Amino acid sequence: MFKNHTNYKYILFVLPALVYVAALSFFPAASVVFLSFKTPKGAYSLGNYYAIESGLLKSTFDTVIVSFGALLIQLFFAILIANILIKSLKGNKLFSTIFIIPYGISTVVSAFIFSLIFSAVGGFANSTLHSLGLLHLFGIASVNWYATQYTSMGIVMFADFWKNTPLIALILLGGLSSIDPAIMEAASVDGAGSFRRFIHIILPNLAPYIAIALLIRGVSEFNIFALPLVLIGYHPSLINTLVYEYFTSISSVDYSYAAATILLLIIVAFAVLVIKLGGASNYEKQ
Amino acid sequence: MKNSNIPSYIIAIILAIIFIYPLYILILIAFEPVSLTFDRLYPYQLPFDFTLANFKASIKDLSLIAPVLRSVVVAFIVAILAIVLSTSAGYGLNKISSKFSNKIIVLMFFANMLPAIVIAIPISVYFIKLGLYDNVFGIALAQELVVLPISTFIMLGGFRALPVDLENQTNIDGANLLSSFRYVIIPLIRVPLIITFLLAWMTSWDEFTYAIIISPLAPTFPVSLYDYVSRGDPFISSSFALLVTIPVIVIVVFLQKYLKGEYLTGGMKA
Known part of the structure; x- marks a missing residue:
């Protein structure tokens, strides 16, 4: 009885934050879904969805490719980095400081730098190829990095890998340091080489951390907006840039609600899936 | 043992070059004469010359100073609001049963996963009505959504680390809630407070989506750079x-020892 009484009092401290999240997050999200069915004439129908169907399908597809591609690259290099940083190499402090630098460079600044490195004509990447003599070898003046939509998406993935790998590496480093060194030593004594130690000890122990990293980065990967907007504009449009493209031209504001609803749907599905499979349910059990 | 480290070194050095290269390019174009970088089809990659002319030109262009100042103001509002809301929420969550408080944390992180652009569009419509459109407070209120869950989680962790009887003792000594907060609790949770503040500040500094939709005409620095x-x-x-x-790189290097997996994952334990 007494305990319940105190509980209610302390909820009051949590309320401001909860009300904040509800008012500025759940309510607007719900209103987007509602407004997406309202056509310019004021009637409620699926008109907005039909109007943008083909563009939406294509950018959904492209977004999925970019998201999963970037996730895989990040995961691979993050595992590599975490495995290097866990060793007590000389100069590791310097390495870990260097590896964390991208985390401190804001997304737009890094997109800006990458747009200078990968210019359609010239630029620093071409300059490197030029001084290595590679451009001369193929007889071209410069590589157009935006020649096809897939190379454009590749540039976005690379920039995203650069910016966000440090975060995943830090999470995985936390996982690696939780493995008891004695297990590794025992395996080593038993004759397991470094590859077999990696497959049979490190990977299974790291799996839950990988799941969390995938959840966190996966959700933000579907939301990637500033990077593609600065680097490739609307060629091709990913879902976020598509929503923004519709939103910024007056004639298609209503379409932006429909596209936003689809984005919301994808994110919620992905989040629920990973929460069911991974981290959050474990967190509740704690 | 010595030999087995050589591949690690090689990989580490290659990765270090990849991670440092874009920053190097940024520094290079800032200090090189334009004739060696932007004006050339194949810009030079080595520092052949040194000039401060670019800096002088960019500082003279006042149109960039206003957005930077605006970003600083927004970041401070976001960070202070994060401290206030998350300290209160963290304190309350620490007192209620952990089964319930964990549910609330999960709910907040779920809200955090909703795409910023989906939320920003309807919010911008409300903010026009409320006079918060193209306004630093408007941007700050929206960006607060991004930092609130992680801040609350960090503060909850800070409060959980305190001894349970601490507050009872201050009560016995005659302190009310406010003075026990001021003289006993706040000094003990200053590390999580600092981390919350800096993380919120950095997140706001970097934030683009809310900023461009809610304040396109009075932009923050990322938006005006775009x-x-x-x-x-x-x-x-x-x-x-x-x-x-x-400055942000300096903050990150300072924060490095606190940027443990646990804070970054928002406590979703493996």
């Missing part, structure tokens, strides 16, 4: 970009 880049005059902004990036 404007410059999309208009195609990058060299004014490049030295400026460096100028505003360095």
